[in-house]
Amino acid sequence: AQRVTQPEKLLSVFKGAPVELKCNYSYSGSPELFWYVQYSRQRLQLLLRHISRESIKGFTADLNKGETSFHLKKPFAQEEDSAMYYCAFPKRGLDSNYQLIWGAGTKLIIKP
Amino acid sequence: ETGVTQTPRHLVMGMTNKKSLKCEQHLGHNAMYWYKQSAKKPLELMFVYNFKEQTENNSVPSRFSPECPNSSHLFLHLHTLQPEDSALYLCASSQGGEYETQYFGPGTRLLVL
Numbered sequence: 001a002q003r004v005t006q007p008e009k010l011l012s013v014f015k016g017a018p019v020e021l022k023c024n025y026s027y028s029g030s031p032e033l034f035w036y037v038q039y040s041r042q043r044l045q046l047l048l049r050h051i052s053r054e055s056i057k058g059f060t061a062d063l064n065k066g067e068t069s070f071h072l073k074k075p076f077a078q079e080e081d082s083a084m085y086y087c088a089f090p091k092r093g094l095d096s097n098y099q100l101i102w103g104a105g106t107k108l109i110i111k112p
Numbered sequence: 113e114t115g116v117t118q119t120p121r122h123l124v125m126g127m128t129n130k131k132s133l134k135c136e137q138h139l140g141h142n143a144m145y146w147y148k149q150s151a152k153k154p155l156e157l158m159f160v161y162n163f164k165e166q167t168e169n170n171s172v173p174s175r176f177s178p179e180c181p182n183s184s185h186l187f188l189h190l191h192t193l194q195p196e197d198s199a200l201y202l203c204a205s206s207q208g209g210e211y212e213t214q215y216f217g218p219g220t221r222l223l224v225l
Contacts, residue, residue, distance in 0.1 A: 045216065046214075086155065093160060093167050093168055097162040097167055097208040098210045099157060102154060102157075
């Protein structure tokens with residue numbers, strides 16, 4: 001079954017420390033992958049996507065097909081990075097439209 | 113207003129009430145989604161609409177009834193809900209393609225007493 005696994009429900013690191021939020025996927029092809037973020041009292045929004053290969057707010061994510069992973073990384077965490085992070089990939093629906101398969105999310109807390 | 117809007121932002125209802133949640137997108141998207149976000153569960157996709165046609169219903173109880181009168185508006189009609197239905201209900205829209213971003217509304221915080 002197609003599945004996204006985020007093994008950590010909660011990750012707490014100190015400001016300035018490196019951050020890695022884990023995401024593993026179960027999919028037979030080469031999926032497009034997304035990271036979404038939800039800051040406190042804000043709406044869920046796209047953080048970055050694999051196809052763009054860009055760095056947003058200092059975060060990067062590399063697709064590792066061998067390990068079927070798409071971990072989110074940042075070398076130096078900042079307090080404003082505290083948020084809920086979701087990994088997701090698109091699944092083709094019945095009508096060829098796409099919906100997202102979501103991980104359970106990881107709550108990141110950056111300690112001062 | 114731009115983006116995806118949802119009303120009301122907060123709703124308290126009894127188990128015998130009937131209420132409706134409204135979502136509107138101003139992005140010209142053709143796909144719209146209802147999600148349920150609970151504190152103790154992952155984000156749950158409830159319904160998907162593409163060009164006003166419902167394409168997914170992820171085993172949602174019949175006390176939740178969606179309606180999509182046009183590509184810009186999506187409703188979720190609520191009837192005889194249970195306390196465990198208390199959650200944040202999120203609406204999202206996208207162009208529906210594999211690489212398309214989903215844009216989310218702020219959500220409706222629902223409390224069922």
